[in-house]
Amino acid sequence: MMMVIRRFEEEAARHYAKGNIGGFLHLYIGQEAIAVAATEVLEDRDYIFQTYRDHGIALARGMPANAAMAELFGKDTGCSRGLGGSMHFFDVERGFLGGWGIVGGHLALAAGTAFKSKYAGEDRVTMCFFGEGSTNIGGFHEAMSLAGLWKLPVVFVCENNQYAMGTPLERTSPLKDLSIKAKGYGMVGDRFEGHDVEVVQERIAEAVARARAGDGPTFVEIQTYRFRGHSMSDPAKYRSRTELEQRKQQDPVALVRERLLGLGVDENALDDIDLEVDEEIDAAVRFADESAPAREEVMMSTVLAPEGDS
Amino acid sequence: MRKLRYREALREAMFEEMERDDRVFLMGEEVGHYQGAYKVSEGLLDKYGERRVIDTPIAEAGFAGVGIGAAMVGLRPIIEFMTWNFSFVAFDQIISNAAKVHQMSAGEIQVPIVFRGPNGAAKQVSSQHSHSAAPFYTHIPGLYVVQPSTARDAKGLLKSAIRSNNPVVFLEGETLYGVAGEVPDEGVEELIPIGESRLARAGADCTIVTWGRPYYTVLAAAEKLAAQGIECEVIDPRTLRPLDTALMVQSLKKTNRCVVVHEHWPYGGPGAEIVDRLQREAFDYLDAPLERVTGLDVPMPYALNLEDTVLPTEERVIDAVKRVSYAK
Structure with missing residues (x-):
């Protein structure tokens, strides 16, 4: 799955450059271990929210690459029928409740779906992802306050990729360790590195178990790094080549490959998987390219929900 | 017909709709134990308890967002703003989230929510507390905006708003709360459709x-x-x-x-x-x-x-x- 995300996004970047994809395109490359580990821990009935950097988690949750790529191409077959684009992937059937475009704006929504779980006595955990840049805006504070106060079954996952767009953490926060913020909201905090999928899975499982047991929310800070700029228009000149090269030594995808080889898995078998992934992504691009464009009647008919039967 | 104050008409609408549908709940500042800053929600806590009548901290963006999230997965929240002046700190929630997600999700997610509270000038509360909020919200596709003038319309329209599958901005009037008007007798249900003069x-x-x-x-x-x-x-x-x-x-x-x-x-x-x-x-x-x-x-x-x-x-x-x- 990590390879699917990696290849999907490399291909998306290529088609952005070719003009087949417009608007904003925020890549997740370098952070894949988090999406894969988190979805592994969650049940099908659980809810997930993500920011605009949402391709990775959507694919990890099981969204077909075809629907994802078609959305980027602005097609009717896309996961949001061409109405959302890169930043607003949705897959309600799989509990993926959106990519959201306003920093900090979706955290309260996640507290809201968790509120519903508690209100209705349902065993559903909500997991909400956001960047470290979100931790300075009011939306973060109010959502964390209410979730802590009402002990809602939600896990707040801060993917600390070190840069809020182009501004490094030391210039946006007086804290190096963001997880201590959890204390201020009466919830448990945790903090760990995000490049090793097994570590992420183990630690995030603890937070999910806490929410599921009714013991309240957790604030998890996962330290990670994006290998690309903030979006496609960002050449990332605010960081050094050395820093980037050092971080690439901890590429989560390469780490998994090394580990599998170390366990004695045949290299040819891994290469075969890579080829399969290549084919899947190539097929997704073909599907997106050949799909019918987004439709005006869908745009007009979805401004408001149909009335009746309430 | 009988006479009811505008405030009582709104209260009856909430009682009736909460009685009818367990998915309906009221959330806001001072709506429960205080019995409502303007006493619109008086008695609701006693009847429906803290599960469905929920006092919040002063955090409009937070509880507006919680309401929207809960509505996205099937509840039917009534979010009370103590006044619409305070909705401006929750503006992003209403504009970017409540009004947009139905279309962003290609119609997959509905947001059946009512945002309500007193709107406009009261008496001598000066510049920050006297906003007439209709122009801000009527601009936005994806929202309904309702502003009843009489007790009868207040009740019938609030009931329709609660049953709507879309986000409704419901603008009441602080100076109207005490105004009495004719309302259908108890037991006579009247739903006034949204969008009719x-x-x-x-x-x-x-x-x-x-x-x-x-x-x-x-x-x-x-x-x-x-x-x-x-x-x-x-x-x-x-x-x-x-x-x-x-x-x-x-x-x-x-x-x-x-x-x-x-x-x-x-x-x-x-x-x-x-x-x-x-x-x-x-x-x-x-x-x-x-x-x-x-x-x-x-x-x-x-x-x-x-x-x-x-x-x-x-x-x-x-x-x-x-x-x-x-x-x-």
Whole structure:
């Protein structure tokens, strides 16, 4: 799955450059271990929210690459029928409740779906992802306050990729360790590195178990790094080549490959998987390219929900 | 029919809808133990308990967002803003989330939520607490905006708003809470559809379109004008988005002139929208330019004499009607 995300996004970047994809395109490359580990821990009935950097988690949750790529191409077959684009992937059937475009704006929504779980006595955990840049805006504070106060079954996952767009953490926060913020909201905090999928899975499982047991929310800070700029228009000149090269030594995808080889898995078998992934992504691009464009009647008919039967 | 205050009519609507549907809950500041900052929710906590009548910290963006999230997965929240002035710190939640997610998700996610609370000037609460919020919210596709003037409309429209599958901005009036009006008897259920205007007073000489607090100013002015031989027809749109102009156009065919009276500022907003539509939809029937009587284009002052000047007055309404009627 990590390879699917990696290849999907490399291909998306290529088609952005070719003009087949417009608007904003925020890549997740370098952070894949988090999406894969988190979805592994969650049940099908659980809810997930993500920011605009949402391709990775959507694919990890099981969204077909075809629907994802078609959305980027602005097609009717896309996961949001061409109405959302890169930043607003949705897959309600799989509990993926959106990519959201306003920093900090979706955290309260996640507290809201968790509120519903508690209100209705349902065993559903909500997991909400956001960047470290979100931790300075009011939306973060109010959502964390209410979730802590009402002990809602939600896990707040801060993917600390070190840069809020182009501004490094030391210039946006007086804290190096963001997880201590959890204390201020009466919830448990945790903090760990995000490049090793097994570590992420183990630690995030603890937070999910806490929410599921009714013991309240957790604030998890996962330290990670994006290998690309903030979006496609960002050449990332605010960081050094050395820093980037050092971080690439901890590429989560390469780490998994090394580990599998170390366990004695045949290299040819891994290469075969890579080829399969290549084919899947190539097929997704073909599907997106050949799909019918987004439709005006869908745009007009979805401004408001149909009335009746309430 | 029986008489109820506007506040009691709203309260009855919430009692009835909470009784009917367990998915409906009320959330906001002081709605429970305090019994509502304006006593609209009085008694709800005693009946439905803390599970469904939920006091919040002072965190409008937070609890508006919690409501939207809960609505996205099937609940039907009523979110009370202590006043609509405080909704501005939750603006992003309403605009970017509640109004957008149905379309962003290609129709997969509905947001059946009501945001309600008192709107507009009260008495001498000055510039930050006197906003007439309709223009901000009527601008947004994906929202309904309702502003009832009478107790009957307040009850019937709130019930419809709670049953709607879409986000509804429900603008009440603090100065209207104590105003009594006729409401159907207990046990008689009335759902007033969102998006329908109402004829409030019949008359052949001049049409006046108005809603909210100025509704009562206009009715008083209409009586004075009648004594001078000018019979006004008063129409209350009740819902500002979507806007129903059919009744207004029909009236204009008879009166050939129209004054729009509203509390909000003159720049844009539903008042300007009504004028724009009527000049196109009834152009051939107009004998005079459409006029508006609005709140003056200034932040609301504190001093009572100045506040009275800013809000639409009977004199300004009478003058405008006379101008479009070419009467002295």
